[in-house]
Amino acid sequence: MPLPETEIPGRLQAELMSRGLRMTRQRRTILSVVETAKQHLDASQLLRRARRLDPQIDRVTVYRTLGLLKRHGLIDELDLMHMQGEKHFYERRPQRDHIHMACLRCGKITEFESDLFDRLKGQIQRDCRFHIVVTRLEVGGYCAQCRTTDQPKD
Amino acid sequence: MPLPETEIPGRLQAELMSRGLRMTRQRRTILSVVETAKQHLDASQLLRRARRLDPQIDRVTVYRTLGLLKRHGLIDELDLMHMQGEKHFYERRPQRDHIHMACLRCGKITEFESDLFDRLKGQIQRDCRFHIVVTRLEVGGYCAQCRTTDQPKD
DNA sequence: TTAGGTGCAAATAGTTTGCCAGGAA
DNA sequence: TTCCTGGCAAACTATTTGCACCTAA
Numbered sequence: 001m002p003l004p005e006t007e008i009p010g011r012l013q014a015e016l017m018s019r020g021l022r023m024t025r026q027r028r029t030i031l032s033v034v035e036t037a038k039q040h041l042d043a044s045q046l047l048r049r050a051r052r053l054d055p056q057i058d059r060v061t062v063y064r065t066l067g068l069l070k071r072h073g074l075i076d077e078l079d080l081m082h083m084q085g086e087k088h089f090y091e092r093r094p095q096r097d098h099i100h101m102a103c104l105r106c107g108k109i110t111e112f113e114s115d116l117f118d119r120l121k122g123q124i125q126r127d128c129r130f131h132i133v134v135t136r137l138e139v140g141g142y143c144a145q146c147r148t149t150d151q152p153k154d
Numbered sequence: 155m156p157l158p159e160t161e162i163p164g165r166l167q168a169e170l171m172s173r174g175l176r177m178t179r180q181r182r183t184i185l186s187v188v189e190t191a192k193q194h195l196d197a198s199q200l201l202r203r204a205r206r207l208d209p210q211i212d213r214v215t216v217y218r219t220l221g222l223l224k225r226h227g228l229i230d231e232l233d234l235m236h237m238q239g240e241k242h243f244y245e246r247r248p249q250r251d252h253i254h255m256a257c258l259r260c261g262k263i264t265e266f267e268s269d270l271f272d273r274l275k276g277q278i279q280r281d282c283r284f285h286i287v288v289t290r291l292e293v294g295g296y297c298a299q300c301r302t303t304d305q306p307k308d
Numbered sequence: 309t310t311a312g313g314t315g316c317a318a319a320t321a322g323t324t325t326g327c328c329a330g331g332a333a
Numbered sequence: 334t335t336c337c338t339g340g341c342a343a344a345c346t347a348t349t350t351g352c353a354c355c356t357a358a
Binding site for chain 2 (some may be wrong): 332
């Protein structure tokens with residue numbers, strides 16, 4: 001029983017190779033980390049995980065590979081409301097855009113797809129005659145648990 | 155003929171004083187710059203303008219005052235898709251949230267209010283049981299001029 | 309073979325912190 | 334008078350650049 005297409009490992013690799021880019025050992029490693037990540041990772045988390053697979057990998061190579069993926073529109077860069085400093089987080093670009101909700105109390109990140117969001121993007125393209133390349137909707141606030149609890153966090 | 159309420163200078167000052175905060179010469183200067191800005195300014199632009207009014211003002215004071223205004227929800231922090239490095243831009247928190255569209259070619263920032271956006275926020279609060287404090291919707295793409303032109307920028 | 313990629317060191321950008329003197333309430 | 338605030342210097346975090354060596358195609 002095959003995995004759904006979005007979970008086939010190596011998809012990012014295939015995308016980059018089909019664009020004529022060189023596939024190095026380091027890139028393969030970093031791409032596999034990005035692809036298998038279950039949460040949003042920042043550059044230093046990404047480096048740490050890549051080094052578990054290949055201890056030689058340099059921080060700079062991570063940044064350069066992230067830049068490459070960004071330029072090719074294969075990953076999206078998130079700020080997650082700058083709750084943890086000014087670092088950026090990365091995720092594979094999804095088929096359908098989603099919203100990121102960041103709880104200001106517990107720090108949990110929730111994703112949400114919405115038909116209204118899709119329609120809003122359509123309205124922007126039409127009414128503003130603006131050709132959308134990338135969107136980022138981040139919402140800060142309090143999640144269901146935190147807004148109904150008075151107990152201190154943790 | 156009085157100005158519309160949103161344009162009365164000193165409104166931010168009044169807000170901070172009503173919260174019992176000390177009003178210093180430096181804060182008054184920085185607040186007046188924030189209030190009269192016609193575009194989105196970053197910290198260093200803000201500093202430059204504040205120094206025209208009071209050459210003594212320190213960069214650190216600008217950051218501390220921006221932090222204060224953020225904590226009190228009186229200004230919003232924007233990334234504007236990180237088109238010009240990692241700096242942040244600031245604007246007075248509007249009555250009604252709006253979308254920021256950033257043209258990836260000419261750099262122009264356009265604002266857009268939308269009923270669909272208001273409804274989307276309502277949906278998030280309801281469906282996700284998430285209490286929204288702040289939202290940021292930034293869109294990168296090509297504006298009407300740039301997407302219909304082949305001439306190089308500038 | 310060779311253009312493109314990598315690692316290392318250093319530089320840069322933006323922002324924050326420590327500390328003491330100064331001024332608003 | 335009493336904290337809160339400001340200025341200066343230094344630290345810090347995240348990221349980028351320069352350059353010589355390396356390697357995928």
